[in-house]
Every structure is written in C-alpha cells, then in structure tokens.
Amino acid sequence: MDKIIGVRVDKTIYRDGMKVIKCFDKNYTKAQVLNEALNQARVEETNLLVPKLISTSTNQEGKWLIEYEYIEGNTLESLMSKNNDSFLEYLDKFITLQMKVHNTEVLMLNKLKDKLNFKIEQTDLLATVRYELRQKLESMPKHNKLCHGDFNPSNIIVNDLGEFYIIDWAHAATGNASADVAFTYLEFMINYGEDKAKIYLQKFCEKSETNEDYIKSWLPIVAAARLNKAKKNEVEFLMSIINARNTFKKRM
Ligand SMILES: Nc1ncnc2c1ncn2[C@@H]1O[C@H](COP(=O)(O)OP(=O)(O)OP(=O)(O)O)[C@@H](O)[C@H]1O
Ligand SMILES: [Mg+2]
Structure with a gap:
C-alpha cells in the first residue's frame, strides 16, 4: 500500500x-x-x-x-481553504451539484425517514423528546429524492479537468431533499463556521426557490440523528438545537 x-x-x-x-x-x-x-x-x-x-x-x-x-485531484474542502477568494464560486458549483443529486433517479436505496427514525431512537434523549422528534418527522412532507446524507466539501473531489466527483455514499437514502440540505447546513455550522453556513443556506434557497424556514424546521431532527456520532465539542451545539425544537415551527 x-x-x-x-x-x-x-x-x-x-x-x-x-x-x-x-x-x-x-x-x-x-x-x-x-x-x-x-x-x-x-x-x-x-x-x-x-x-x-x-x-x-x-x-x-x-x-x-x-x-x-482512486480519483486524482483535490477535495473541494482543500480548494476552498486554499483559495478563500473563490469561496463563492466553489459554493455555487457545490450547490448546483447537490441539486443535481436531488434530481437524480435511483431505486432501491434505504428510506431516509426510516434511517432518521432509527437514529433518533438510538440516542439517549428522553423518551418524550424522541417521541416529539418522531412526530415532527412524521408530519414532514414525504418525498423520494436522492439524498447523499453527508454532502459536504470534503466528500467532493475535483480532478484536473475540473470535474466534481462525489464520494462517501455511506449515508445515502431517498427522501425529502430539505433534510439533506439541513444536514449540510449543520456540517457547515460545525466545520466551516456560522458565516459560511448562512451563506450556504441562503444561496441554496435562492437557487432552488426553497424557503429557509422550511429547511430549518428539519434542524432538530437532523441534529438528533447526528448526535450519536458527534464529537464531544459538537454535542452541546446539537443539544441546543434539539432543545429549541419548538421554535422551528414554520414548515413551508
Ligand atoms: N475514491 C477516492 N479517491 C481519492 N480520494 C479519496 C477517495 N475516497 C476517499 N478519498 C479521500 O479520503 C477521505 C475520506 O474518505 P471518505 O469520505 O470516503 O471517508 P469517511 O469515512 O466518510 O470520512 P469522513 O467521515 O471524514 O467523511 C476523503 O475526504 C478523500 O480525501
Ligand atoms: Mg467523507
């Protein structure tokens, strides 16, 4: 090797x-x-x-x-950190690609809703909180879009021709694409900072004509789903979102 x-x-x-x-x-x-x-x-x-x-x-x-x-190239994460001036250009390509994923037909993957229910149940959250989160999930519109599940710049490799390869499909499922966007937003909040996270969400919503509050209404659910694999310093942040679950009411 x-x-x-x-x-x-x-x-x-x-x-x-x-x-x-x-x-x-x-x-x-x-x-x-x-x-x-x-x-x-x-x-x-x-x-x-x-x-x-x-x-x-x-x-x-x-x-x-x-x-x-093996895909020869650089992760989009390393390109973004090396060329901060080009962040918005890279972000635009990143969003276009995420929308392409959501519009791609694929059969026979796991259902995102099953996965989220399972992950919520696996947490140590109080039974009442788990119940509320599962009710919230149940009330969300049911879709069948391809969701990568961990769509972030470290999972994209850009080759010499400028082609964007998407790696790491471990968490892929079909379901509501807004949950996938909420996962990416959380990832940006945790690893790229609040400013970049806000820009990501704003640009995604502009381009896809989606309401920001609708994406945010997924946050308590995806935060709970991320809880078990969270690093120690992330837990407090995720818990603050879960605890504020009743403020994320607006759905569409
Ligand atoms: N097919 C590939 N070609 C080139 N590099 C790759 C490939 N697969 C993975 N890598 C490199 O290894 C890193 C980790 O791979 P991958 O994302 O699949 O693992 P992971 O377990 O999901 O890690 P993480 O949880 O951090 O996302 C990638 O960010 C990339 O730099
Ligand atoms: Mg990865």
Missing part, C-alpha cells in the same frame, strides 16, 4: 496505486460496510460522477475493506 490518506476514529483510508482502500474497525458491522458498498453500486448506475466500487473483502485481522477507484 502506498500511503495513508485519511485516519478517522474508526477507519483508515489508504491509497494503493489507482485504488483507495477503506479499512473499517471492528465496531462496524458487516451490514454497515456492505450497505455503504451497495449504496455506491446503486449510485454508479446513475449519471453522477462517482468512483467505481472495485471490491469488498476482509483482511487478516478480520476487518472489513472496501476498494474504490
């Missing part, structure tokens, strides 16, 4: 020639790893640019591996 290109709490990403190998720690279940691979295979059948899935296997330690085609 050539080199490690990413170390996460519970997985390591290596480059091996023209392949990328994602090695999952033992706490990942077989089903979780195969779900990521299956999502990738399904999305490969669309006309979105994504790396090809090459194989799934286990190593000598019994850890699960997924091999993907």
Whole structure:
C-alpha cells in the first residue's frame, strides 16, 4: 500500500496505486460496510460522477475493506481553504451539484425517514423528546429524492479537468431533499463556521426557490440523528438545537 490518506476514529483510508482502500474497525458491522458498498453500486448506475466500487473483502485481522477507484485531484474542502477568494464560486458549483443529486433517479436505496427514525431512537434523549422528534418527522412532507446524507466539501473531489466527483455514499437514502440540505447546513455550522453556513443556506434557497424556514424546521431532527456520532465539542451545539425544537415551527 502506498500511503495513508485519511485516519478517522474508526477507519483508515489508504491509497494503493489507482485504488483507495477503506479499512473499517471492528465496531462496524458487516451490514454497515456492505450497505455503504451497495449504496455506491446503486449510485454508479446513475449519471453522477462517482468512483467505481472495485471490491469488498476482509483482511487478516478480520476487518472489513472496501476498494474504490482512486480519483486524482483535490477535495473541494482543500480548494476552498486554499483559495478563500473563490469561496463563492466553489459554493455555487457545490450547490448546483447537490441539486443535481436531488434530481437524480435511483431505486432501491434505504428510506431516509426510516434511517432518521432509527437514529433518533438510538440516542439517549428522553423518551418524550424522541417521541416529539418522531412526530415532527412524521408530519414532514414525504418525498423520494436522492439524498447523499453527508454532502459536504470534503466528500467532493475535483480532478484536473475540473470535474466534481462525489464520494462517501455511506449515508445515502431517498427522501425529502430539505433534510439533506439541513444536514449540510449543520456540517457547515460545525466545520466551516456560522458565516459560511448562512451563506450556504441562503444561496441554496435562492437557487432552488426553497424557503429557509422550511429547511430549518428539519434542524432538530437532523441534529438528533447526528448526535450519536458527534464529537464531544459538537454535542452541546446539537443539544441546543434539539432543545429549541419548538421554535422551528414554520414548515413551508
Ligand atoms: N475514491 C477516492 N479517491 C481519492 N480520494 C479519496 C477517495 N475516497 C476517499 N478519498 C479521500 O479520503 C477521505 C475520506 O474518505 P471518505 O469520505 O470516503 O471517508 P469517511 O469515512 O466518510 O470520512 P469522513 O467521515 O471524514 O467523511 C476523503 O475526504 C478523500 O480525501
Ligand atoms: Mg467523507
């Protein structure tokens, strides 16, 4: 293997020639790893640019591996941080691509609503809070759009031709695209700062003719869904959104 290109709490990403190998720690279940691979295979059948899935296997330690085609280029995150002056240009392309994802037809993925219900139930929130959040989720309009689930600049690789590849389909599902936008907004709030998050939301809503309050009404739900994988410093922020759930009332 050539080199490690990413170390996460519970997985390591290596480059091996023209392949990328994602090695999952033992706490990942077989089903979780195969779900990521299956999502990738399904999305490969669309006309979105994504790396090809090459194989799934286990190593000598019994850890699960997924091999993907290596995409030569830079993540949009690194391009944004290197060229702050071009942030708005990159953001515009990012939003256009997210809207393209939402307008792409794909069959047989998990349902976002099931996933969100499951994640809310897995939290340590009080039963009454979980119930309220699930009621709120139930009241949301039911759609069937392709949602990446973690659409953020670190999951986009821009190659030398300026083509944007979307990676990391582990959280993909079909459902209401506004929930997907709320996830991205939260990610921006946490990793890129409030100013950039606000610009993202404003630009997305302008371009897609969506009401900002409608996206925000998803925030308590997606904040709860993110709670279990949140880093320590994120929990307080997510809890403040969940606790303010009754102020996110306006839906459309
Ligand atoms: N096919 C690929 N080609 C090139 N680089 C890749 C590829 N897949 C992953 N990477 C690099 O590895 C990083 C992490 O990969 P990926 O996003 O799939 O893992 P992850 O587990 O989702 O990590 P995170 O939770 O931080 O998003 C990417 O941001 C990218 O820099
Ligand atoms: Mg990623």
